[in-house]
Amino acid sequence: MQQIRIARPVTDLARAQDWYCRGLGLRVVGAFEDHQGFDGVMLGLSESNCHFEFTHRRSHPVAPSPTAEDLIVFYVPDEDEWRSLCVRMEAAGFRPVASFNPYWDVRGTTFEDFDGYRVVLTCDGWRVNNNLRK
Helix, strand or coil: CCCEEEEEECCCHHHHHHHHHHHHCCEEEEEEEEECCEEEEEEECCCCCEEEEEEEECCCCCCCCCCCCCEEEEECCCHHHHHHHHHHHHHHCCEEECCCCCHHHHCEEEEECCCCCEEEEECCCCCCCHHHCC
16 A cells, blocks of 8 residues: 655644644644654545645745645545535635636635645546546
8 A cells, every 4th residue: 555745844833734634624643843853744634545744944944935836636526525625724724716727716616825835625526537547
């Protein structure tokens, strides 16, 4: 079984943990303090082999530099669950924004966090496109 970690720096580790846990229902799956100057937290869903790692370096904070096309996309096929998640995202502090790629605005909502990173909640299920297979 493979696992995926998406890692990125944040300006405020506690704030990132709070926003992503409250907004997406993620939970802490790991954390570390002062590991060679870095603090970090890993957040994930219990049923997933994918998690976020947010880091902050005490002695040399890195300024995040996201673009409007840096997206994390969550596919939420149940419309009631999708609506509930959208409300939770705003309540957690995420700001809804127009997507750079208008495709994501058709069946979803794009949210931006305090560092400018974007999360898309799309009210759709994931389907494999057989035309893309080799």
